[in-house]
Structure formats: C-alpha cells, structure tokens
Amino acid sequence: MKNKILIIIALLVIALLAYNYLYQDHRDIASEEAKFSISPEQIVNAFKTNTRDSEKKFLNQTIELTGSVTESNNKDLTLNHIVFCQFSENHETTLNANIKIKGRCIGYDDLLEQVKLDQCYIIN
Amino acid sequence: MKKIVYLIVLISINIFAQSKYLTKTGTINFEASVPSVEEVKAENNSVTAILNSDNGEFAALVFIKGFRFKNALMEEHFNENYAESDTYPKATFKGKIKNFSKDMLNSKLEFKLDGTLTFHGKTKQINDMVISLNKQDDLISASGNFKVLVSDFDIKIPRIVRDKVSEEVQITYKFDLKKR
Numbered sequence: 001m002k003n004k005i006l007i008i009i010a011l012l013v014i015a016l017l018a019y020n021y022l023y024q025d026h027r028d029i030a031s032e033e034a035k036f037s038i039s040p041e042q043i044v045n046a047f048k049t050n051t052r053d054s055e056k057k058f059l060n061q062t063i064e065l066t067g068s069v070t071e072s073n074n075k076d077l078t079l080n081h082i083v084f085c086q087f088s089e090n091h092e093t094t095l096n097a098n099i100k101i102k103g104r105c106i107g108y109d110d111l112l113e114q115v116k117l118d119q120c121y122i123i124n
Numbered sequence: 125m126k127k128i129v130y131l132i133v134l135i136s137i138n139i140f141a142q143s144k145y146l147t148k149t150g151t152i153n154f155e156a157s158v159p160s161v162e163e164v165k166a167e168n169n170s171v172t173a174i175l176n177s178d179n180g181e182f183a184a185l186v187f188i189k190g191f192r193f194k195n196a197l198m199e200e201h202f203n204e205n206y207a208e209s210d211t212y213p214k215a216t217f218k219g220k221i222k223n224f225s226k227d228m229l230n231s232k233l234e235f236k237l238d239g240t241l242t243f244h245g246k247t248k249q250i251n252d253m254v255i256s257l258n259k260q261d262d263l264i265s266a267s268g269n270f271k272v273l274v275s276d277f278d279i280k281i282p283r284i285v286r287d288k289v290s291e292e293v294q295i296t297y298k299f300d301l302k303k304r
Contacts, residue, residue, distance in 0.1 A: 060210075106170060
C-alpha cells in the first residue's frame with residue numbers, strides 16, 4: 001500500500017517536471033540583470049569593425065543603453081540615430097529626451113547600419 | 125569656383141536621390157504545422173525592408189532571434205537545433221519586382237517578384253513570387269506569402285519529430301513601407 005502511494009507521488013512529480021519543462025516561461029528581459037552596459041556608439045562600432053565576434057558577444061543578451069531619443073513611435077524608438085529599440089507595450093517618451101533603456105540585442109542591421117533591440121524597457 | 129562645385133553636387137544629389145520606402149518593423153510569420161499536433165509557428169515584428177520605387181528593387185533583412193513562438197521551449201529548439209541562429213543570425217532577401225514602373229503603383233496591385241533568399245547559410249532563387257503593393261500617399265503596404273522546403277536550406281528534421289513538423293513551410297509577410 002505504502003509503495004503504491006510512493007509510486008503515484010513519484011509519477012505526479014515526474015509529470016509536473018515534464019510539464020514545466022515543455023511549457024516553461026519565456027525569458028523576462030525586464031527582470032534580468034543587464035549583461036552589458038554600453039553606449040550606442042560603442043555597440044554600433046563594435047559591430048561595424050568586427051561583426052562576427054560582436055554577434056557572438058551581444059546577440060540574445062540583455063543590454064543597457066543610455067542615449068537621446070532621435071525618433072519615437074508608439075512601439076519603438078531610436079537612440080542617437082543608431083540603435084533601434086522595440087517595445088512590447090506602448091511607451092511614452094519625448095524626442096531628444098535622455099533615457100536609459102534595457103533590451104535584448106537581436107542583431108546588427110547592415111542595410112541601415114543600426115543595432116536592433118527588442119523587448120525593451122525604459123529604466124529612466 | 126567653389127559655388128559651382130557645390131551647385132553641381134547639389135544638382136546631382138537631386139538627380140540621383142532615389143525614392144526609397146522602408147520599414148524597420150515589418151512582420152513575417154512562418155508556419156510549419158502538422159494538423160492536430162501542437163502548432164509550429166512564429167512571428168517576427170522586427171524585419172527591415174526597403175523598396176526602391178524608381179526601379180522596383182526590394183531588400184529585406186530578418187533577425188532569426190526576432191522570431192517569437194508561443195512555446196518558449198520550441199523557440200529555444202528552433203534557435204539552437206534548426207535555424208542555428210548563433211551561427212546564422214540573419215536571413216536576407218534581395219530581389220527585383222518585374223515590369224515595375226512607378227506609375228503602375230497607382231493602379232496595379234499585384235506584381236511578380238524574383239529574388240534570392242538566404243537563410244541558414246544557404247541561398248535559394250525564388251521566381252515569380254506574387255507581391256501585393258498598395259500605395260496610399262507616402263505609405264506602400266507590401267504583402268504576400270510563399271512556401272519553402274526546409275530541405276532547401278539544409279535543415280534536417282529529426283525522425284522523432286518528423287510527424288510533428290511539416291517539411292513545407294508557409295511564410296507570410298506584411299510591410300508598411302514609409303517614404304523617406
């Protein structure tokens with residue numbers, strides 16, 4: 001009898017673990033500690049001079065950037081003309097404001113010579 | 125003398141200034157689902173696309189890591205095992221709209237597009253892809269869909285999931301291109 005209960009509990013635990021593994025949560029960039037804190041110019045130059053190594057270093061990482069807003073739309077903004085930041089929610093910023101944001105680097109756009117970030121959040 | 129040089133430069137800039145329409149937030153969806161098992165699809169809202177409205181040249185750049193799945197584990201597997209986005213972080217399309225002229229934008233809606241698609245380190249020529257263009261003032265909406273085979277891009281679906289992931293991938297796109 002005791003054995004049966006143990007087996008059932010073990011099965012339940014395994015099922016729960018399997019479920020949590022299969023349906024794990026997405027990353028939450030907002031709660032992640034930024035891995036790099038860098039200026040817009042520094043990150044763009046890094047990609048321009050050595051794309052391959054910069055991709056290995058920055059892609060998919062949470063990055064913190066400070067700059068001035070040079071273009072602003074509902075769900076995106078551009079810092080210093082060279083870093084394009086996308087938001088999951090609408091944001092409110094004013095042009096030319098100096099802000100600090102955190103986001104995930106998804107790549108260097110060589111058509112526009114801009115670095116792209118998604119899932120951005122404004123820190124201040 | 126200096127003034128003349130400036131003037132010539134200015135005039136030539138005007139002559140060669142091309143009308144480009146672009147977006148940085150274009151949408152691409154792909155779906156490789158098999159009926160009655162968990163859907164395999166993702167959306168990317170970070171696509172850069174540029175249309176040159178003088179000659180119909182079209183280019184798009186997609187960051188693979190920008191594809192978002194509903195299931196986080198599926199997203200991880202897509203990046204690590206299928207698209208290998210650490211090694212191949214981008215997909216690009218370069219092409220030209222056939223029989224394109226600026227004036228046709230005001231009347232015609234469907235065009236045919238020839239070009240090359242590069243993904244996962246492999247390049248494939250795609251011909252006669254139908255693209256709908258709808259121009260309203262300074263905005264051109266471009267949309268369409270096409271199919272590719274994962275084998276065209278050297279991606280192997282492991283046997284264990286072969287009945288859960290389709291070999292044929294349906295891709296749809298929508299770009300709201302603004303003049304600049």
